[in-house]
Amino acid sequence: MNVNIALLSISLIAIFGFLSEILFRRTNIPDVIFLIIIGFLIGPNGYGFTSPEDLSSIAPVVTTFTLLILIFDGAFNINLSSLIREFSSSLVLTIYNFVLSTLVVGGIFYYIQEFHLGGTSMMAALVIGFSLAGVSSSFVIPILNQIRVGGKLFSRLALESALTDVFCIVATLSVIEVYTTGIFGIQKTLSYLIELFAIAGFIGVLGGIVWIVIRVFEEQNYIITIAYLILLYLATESFGGNGPIAALFFGLILNNSKQLSSIKEGILSRSVEEKKKAVRGDLGIEVTSASEEKFYHLISFFLKSFFFIYVGILLDITDQTALVVGGILSVLIMVVRMASMPLTKGMAGAQRKLVNAVFARGLAAAVLIQAVIQAGMPGADYLARVVYVVIIGTIMLSSLRVFILRLSLAKKDK
Incomplete structure (x- = not known):
């Protein structure tokens, strides 16, 4: 690729991203739709300015880095105190929707392919089920901010989107690992995955603790943290663990550093008053600042x-x-989302409708299906085409339902 064209592309990507976000604020149409339309217009099926082949050399690197940053940044949306506080409601809702969506979407995909379209593999059905089981945080958070949802409902939906992104990534990467290693059988697979997660969890947590302790790069810690994150990823992969999962644990440690360091001080203290302060998080030190998180x-x-x-x-x-x-x-996916109604009985009518209206799939699914392609799984290109259609379809359907809900609420206010 020509240097000038590469620089122009970087500039245009940033500009298009900024403009699409402005359009989202003005029109309530998600920025993702505008970005996909722009890509389609400049691609081989549009005006033909570029093609997938032109980007094939950088796609694997960008996919890996995007997955790494996605899960690291997503960890900053998971606050341990919020998780504990909303445990009984958010986590149950999250797991229920994730499991149900995986089973139904993966099962129906397998049925359609196996009995009507010439066959497929269980591995392909698992990839579709897991990668499309999570609500997109890149869709949910802007939508909630746009319609000014606050309090417990915001916490529940934001937490659900953050957790399901993580669940999708963990589950899909596990399927990829099983495929690439050729380890089959329930006992062997479970043993391998436990080992994979143990290594990743240990390195991620240890890396986070070390980073909290040293904290010597005060001036340029934004970039240094990213460099350190990449080193943790490489170290985890070299020891046979899963790099993105290590990034998740690293992000969780950094995001909850104040709470965790406060608990540590409380354990070491003999004062009852100090222990009470420790539980509230008053004795801890925040490792990451608001500006640093904004940078990520x-x-x-x-x-x-x-x-x-x-x-x-x-x-x-x-x-x-x-x-x-x-x-x-x-x-x-839209219909399956409605099945969560029994779990939202304690909410107000409008809140229940909003929970059911937010179900779009997004960045995690798009990145994961690229990881599947890079793993060389049979039929991965077709799976990718299906996933892209689902991303666009669910964003459009979810946006429409949110728009209709807002109109109905506006009429009631009048």
């Missing part, structure tokens, strides 16, 4: 912009089968 969000924002433009370039509307299957799965 900005990196995630740029990578999101690039990735959805890339998805638009890859989008192939000539594959009618993928369009139909993706459309069916999109509607199915």
Whole structure:
């Protein structure tokens, strides 16, 4: 790729990302839709300014880095005190929706492919089920901010989106690991995954503790933290663990450093009053500042912009089968979301409707399906086309339901 074209591309990605966010604020249409449309228009199915082949050399690096930053940045949305406080409601809702969505979406995909479209593998069905089981945090958080949702409902939905992103990544990467290593059988697979997670968890937690202790790079710690994160990823992979999972644990330690360090001080203290302060988190030290977290969000924002433009370039509307299957799965995801109604009985009517209206899939699914392609799984290109259709379909359906809900609430206010 020509240097000038590469620099122009970086500039345009940032500009398009910024403009799409402005359009989202003005029109309530998610920025992801605009980014995918831009990618489609400049891609081979549009005006042909670029093609997937032009980006093939950098795609694996960008995919890995995006996945790393996505899960690291996502960890900053998981606050241990909020998790404990909302444990009985948020976590139950999250696990219920994740498991139900995985089973239904993966099961229906397997049924359609196996009995109507010439067959598929259980591995492919698991990939579809797991990668599409999570509500997109890149969709949920902006939507909630846009309609000014606060309090417990915001915490529940934000926590659900953060956790399901993590669940999707962990589950899909586990399927990829099983495929690439060729380890099959329940006992062998479980043993391997436990080892994988143990290594990743140990290195991630240890890396986080070490980073809290040293904290010597006060001036340039933003970039140094990213460099340190990459080293943790490489170390974990070299020891046979899973790099992104280590990034998750590292992010959790940094985000909850004040609470964790306060608990440590409380354990060491003999004073009852000090122990009470420790429980409240008053004795701890915050390792990351608000500006530092914003910096990580900005990196995630740029990578999101690039990735959805890339998805638009890859989008192939000539594959009618993928369009139909993706459309069916999109509607199915919307219907499955309604099955969470029994778990929201304690909420007000409008809140229950909002919970059911927010179900779009997004960045995690797009990044994960690229990881599946890089792993060389059979039929991965077709799976990717289905996933892209589902991402667009669920975003459109979810946006429509939120829009209708807002209109109905506005009429009631009048």
